[in-house]
Amino acid sequence: MASLRAAARLRPAASRVTNSTLQPRFYGAAGAAAAVQSPPSFGEQPFFRGEPVGPIVRTAIPGPITKKAIEDLDKxxxxxxxxxMANYQKSFGNYIADPDGNLLLDVYAQIASIPVGYGNPSLHQAILTEQMASALINRPALGNFPSHDWADILxxxxxKVAPKGLDQVFTAMAGSDANETAYKAAFMWRRQYERGGANVEFSEEDIASSMLNQAPGAPQLSILSFKTAFHGRLFGSLSTTRSKPIHKLDIPAFDWPQATFxxxxxxxxDYVEENAKIEAEALADVERIITTHHLPPCAVVVEPIQSEGGDNHASPAFFRGLRALTKKHNVLMIVDEVQTGVGATGKFWAHEHWNLETPPDMVTFSKKAQTAGYYFGNPELRPNKPYRQFNTWMGDPARAILFRAIIDEIERLDLVTNTAxxxxxxxxGIEQLAKEHPGEIMNLRGKGQGTFIAFDSPRRDEFLKKAKSVGVNIGGSGERAVRLRPMLIFQRHHADILLEALEKIVRS
Amino acid sequence: MASLRAAARLRPAASRVTNSTLQPRFYGAAGAAAAVQSPPSFGEQPFFRGEPVGPIVRTAIPGPITKKAIEDLDKxxxxxxxxxMANYQKSFGNYIADPDGNLLLDVYAQIASIPVGYGNPSLHQAILTEQMASALINRPALGNFPSHDWADILxxxxxKVAPKGLDQVFTAMAGSDANETAYKAAFMWRRQYERGGANVEFSEEDIASSMLNQAPGAPQLSILSFKTAFHGRLFGSLSTTRSKPIHKLDIPAFDWPQATFxxxxxxxxDYVEENAKIEAEALADVERIITTHHLPPCAVVVEPIQSEGGDNHASPAFFRGLRALTKKHNVLMIVDEVQTGVGATGKFWAHEHWNLETPPDMVTFSKKAQTAGYYFGNPELRPNKPYRQFNTWMGDPARAILFRAIIDEIERLDLVTNTAxxxxxxxxGIEQLAKEHPGEIMNLRGKGQGTFIAFDSPRRDEFLKKAKSVGVNIGGSGERAVRLRPMLIFQRHHADILLEALEKIVRS
Known part of the structure; x- marks a missing residue:
């Protein structure tokens, strides 16, 4: 590891906390046991006073108290x-606590969905407002009875953070329904186009057949997704999900197509030409399916980085090619930013890395936004009549207010830049570690993509388990990827702790 | 209306507020303009100090301020x-305010989803807790990282209010995904049964075909629903929804069957024998479909009262017959209580009216619960492996805490009894009004079903519009039903105001 340290020129030993330190220490806390003498690496200031200095592992995880609690919960x-199992009231910043008093550096962050830290004080302030209380108690049916301040909240x-070129939003509850409502918008758009425009009425046959779940009212069209994609687990979204059999087994699915990713x-x-060829072939597969599939795709849905499916990346050129293909064939491009969005790749939206000539038609979001929905710009994506895209709640103003507070916190601390x-x-640091342990850390990916980093491990599940014993909570993706999904408040001194933990794991 | 008053023996004139009263008056409020001299009808005490005494209509609705705000929001x-458009900070109890200062008695209640009143003080208290703040800021991925107090919150x-015989819950976000996850549980249960039990592994063919969206991995099975049913608007739930073409047009659907309701x-x-025959024929249709449909139904989903589809009721005997049929053919019975649940029918769950011999297999809920999910009891409905029924958030502890506070409030004020x-x-009162105006109020239904009351109107949309001008917000359902969906805190003095408004409308 000496060479790694030299390469990274960092991580003064004084800032380390060993697992034997059983009393938590905190940056800037007032308690007697909490004083910290040495600053974090690079002399950087921690974002939050009171954040623990490092992990504490007191027991096996789960420990005895937690085991009993799990047994009880399972009933x-x-x-x-x-x-x-976590104790969130005792978790803070990048650290997740459990009932046995263990405290882990969390680089999984609730499957990539905690943006600005556990117990974030700014969010706490935003919650203690009458506007939030009203939003929680008086949850509106937004499509029918929006509040007078809904436009302002939006x-x-x-x-405020809408992707360039997209100035409208349809709000939803979570990633799955964000994607499914985007798919619905795509189907309605396509059929409207086929009918000859927004002013052309439905035919009697459309109306009658729709009530029978038959074409043409329930059209023989599809959404095209990619192999190893993940877009959710309800019936429409699951039909576009191709991550793992355990996600799909025994659930009826639409006969929609999948393209090679x-x-x-x-x-x-080392593989510039070969990879260019792989991407060209994938694009050719997309075009073949668009032009020949028996259920014509009205949209292509794609993740900027396939996350659940194993952290699979493609180049900006690939995505520009995909945009060109969808334009050429009048097919919509839906970018699923549920996991990649809100800063984690070092841009607010991951598709900003692509420099597209025209924006995607729709961008879906959830997770770190703590709310969900799809952005769009083209007015034709508003269905031609009311109540076509509608449900009781149509999103959640309380969570929209929370997202606003998250955005404010991201701006206040410049967290997208921090993450980059x-x-x-x-x-x-991991690249260096991979050079020293090539059999343990393979196919490192995510360069220039913020902290959205992953690598393959030949014994992945063991790797993740061992991580807890050295004080770090890490998630996996796909069959063998170790995926890092720190929060946006992850700093260099946290990276130092993570790197040290990774080294311990691969050395063991 | 004299006969109605005599019949109901109620509604002293002193408690009325006319539309010309432009200053709001409140029960028990301290303000100088707010004193109320006379008690409500029957001398009953209002549940909330500070609730307005009656509606105030200052302007046409929408008024000039609201019109501008709507124009702005539409961008x-x-x-x-x-x-x-509403101002929820100024709404209270049964009354919804708008930006122009209008104040309407709300018997639509956000499409039947506000349980215990706008600005409810007890809910306000429940929100101002560290447990709630933590639940909002530290939203967990419940399936992976549940909090130490999740079992207690449940x-x-x-x-605590689980339907009799059902002691487990899978939590969700809203009605649509509550139903869809219940459907998923049903499909997995059925395929497990077909395979020979929970311990039989998936075949290679199952695994491979599931990834291609093809049978047998993506099975050729169905969910049976009823004509004019409503179960949500995502792809799976919408395939079981048969309410209106505008809900279904242009959206691909599974070729699932519908039975006659x-x-x-x-x-x-007046129609005892005829209705018995109608119900027997409907049950025969169910059995015919279960035994002959090319995609065998693994579950029947049914609303206790078809709500969006027009407030269609059936007798307890019909539902007992349906339970018997599903038992006979080893098909699951899913009762969709999204709209009927949580007290509105005078029982906590509407299916309690049926006196079933065995409980439904699953009961789905949302709306007034402010959270969502499905209850079940049979352990075989837990899929045989982890991660089969899973998603990032799997519900929402913040809303579960809110539901707990709602339940406490329902118990404190005995609101189910109140609603009955x-x-x-x-x-x-409406029955009497219907006798006097048989051409205006037809097919009155909901006797003995709490405030879950509806009737047909020959000019329904006009009826609903006029209701606002006389100070009441009412919703419709189906093509011509006026549906009443007051909150659980709706009292006799509110009923008096509503009855007076209904009389004005039908007389006009």
Whole structure:
């Protein structure tokens, strides 16, 4: 590891906390046991006073108290997918606590959905407002009875960070319904186009057949997605999800097509020509399906980085090619930014890395936004009549207010820039570690993509388990990827702790 | 109306507020203009100090301020389905305010989803807790990282009111995904049964075909629903929704079957034999479809009262027959209580009216619960492996805490009993009005079903519009029903105001 340290020129030993330190220490806290003498690496200031200095591992995880609590919870709630039981009131910043007093550096962050830290004080302030209280108690049916301040909440929040070229939003509850309502908008747009425009009425046959779930009212059209994609787990979104059999088994699905996603070879600089060919073939597959599939695709949905499917990246050129193809064939391009959006790649939206000539038709979001929905710009994507895109709640003003507070916090601390910088630093450290342990850290990816970094491990599940024992909570994706999904408040001194933990794991 | 008054023996004139009263008056408020001399009808105490005494209509609705606000909102949010813009901070109890200072008695209640009143003080208290703040800021991925107090939140809230015989819950976000996850549980249960039990592994063919959206992995099975049913608007739920073409047009659907729902004739006492025959035929249709449809139904989903589809009722005997049929053919029975649940019918769950011998297999809920999900009891409805029924958030602890506070408030004020009683009173008043105006109020339904009351109007849309001008916000359902969906805090003095408004409308 000496060479890594030299390469990264960082991480003064004084800022380390070993696992044997059983009393938590905090930056800037007032308590007697909490004073910290040495600053974090690079002398950077921690964003939050009171954030722990490092992880504490007191027991095996789960420990005895947690085991009992899990046993109890299982009586009323399925716990077989439980990864770690948490005590959120004791979690803070980048650190997640459990009932046994363990405190882990969390670079999984609730499957990439915590943006600005546990117990964030600014969000706490934003919650203690009459506007938030009213939003929670008086939840409106937004499509029918929006509040007088809904436009303002949208403009100062969700729409303030709208992707370039997209100035409208349809709000939703979570990633799955954000994608599905975007798909619905795409189907309505396509059929409107086929009918000859927004002013052409539905035919009697359309109306009658729709009530029978038959064409033409329920059209024989599709959404095209990619192999190893993940877009959600309700019936429409699951039909476009191609991540793992366990996600799909026994659930009826639409006979929608899947295109090859380019599976690039790493390190990228060693496979430039080969990867270009792989991407060209994938695009050819997309075009073949658009022009020949028996259920014509009205939209292509794509993740900027396939996340659940194993952290699969493609080049900006690939996505520009995809945009060109969709334009050529009058097919919509839906970019699913549920996991990539809101800063984690070092841009607010990951598709900003592509420099598209025209924006995507729709961009879906959720997770770190803590609300959900799809952005769009083309007025034709508003269906031609009211009540076509509608449901009782149509989103959630309380969460929209929360997203606004998250955006304010991101701006206040310049967290997208922070994530770009710390991501570069972290990537450099892991790259060095991979050189020293090529059999343990493979296919490192995410260069220049903020902290949205992943690598493959030949013993991935063991790797993730061991991470907890050295004080870090890490998630996986696909069959063998270790995926890093720190929050936007992840700093260099956190990266140092993570790098040290990774080194311990690969050395063990 | 004299006969109605005599019949109902109620509504002292002193408690009325006319539309010309432009200063709001409040029960028990301290302000100088707010003193109220006379008690409400029957001398009953209002549940909330500070609730307005009656509606105030200052302007046409929408008024000039609201019109401008709607125009502004439309730039960023589709307002074509807007019914009334509200100011929720100024709304209280049963009364909804708008930006022009109008104040309407709200018997639509955000499409039947506000349970215990706008600005409810008890809910306000429940929000101002560290547990709620933590739940909002630190939203967990419940399936992976549940909080240490999640079991307690479930037991003291959602599970405390679980339907008899159902002691488990899978939490969700809203009605659509509550139903769709219930459907998923049904498909997995059925395929597990077909395979020979939970311990039988998936075949290679299952696994491979599921990834291609093809059978057998994506099975050729269905969910059976009823004509004029409404179960949501995502792709799976919409395939079971049969309410209106505008809900379904241009959206691909599964080729799932629909059974005839009994469309009863009113008044029920005049059509006893005929209605029994109608129900028997509907049940025969269900059995025919279960035994012959090319995509075998693994579950039947049914609303206790078809709500969006026009407030269509069936008898307890019909539902007992449906339960018997599903048992006979080993098909699951899913009761969709999204709109009927949480007290509105005078029972906590509407299906309690049926006296079933065995409970439904699953009961879905949302709306007034402010959270969502499905209850179940049979352990076989937990899929045989983890991550089969899973998503990032899997519900929302903040809303579960809110539901717990709603349940506490319902118990504190005995609101289910209140709703049963005031419903009986209201029904009697409308029944009398219908006798006097048989051409205006037809097919009155909901007797003994709390305030879940509806009737048909020959000029329904005009009826609803006029209601606002006389100070009441009312919703419709289906093609011609006026549906009443007061909150659970709707009292006799509110019923008096509503009855007076209905009389004005039908007389005009």
């Amino acid at each position: 009323v709630f399925d716990t077989r997918s439980l990864n770690m 403009r100062t929040g969700i729409l 380019p599976l690039l070879k790493y390190p990228l600089e 910088n710390v991501g570069e630093y972290l990537y450099g | 960023v949010f589709d307002t074509r389905s807007l019914n009334m 037991r003291t809230g959602i599970l 009994p469309l009863l004739k009113y008044p029920l006492e 009683n005031v419903g009986e009173y209201l029904y009697g």
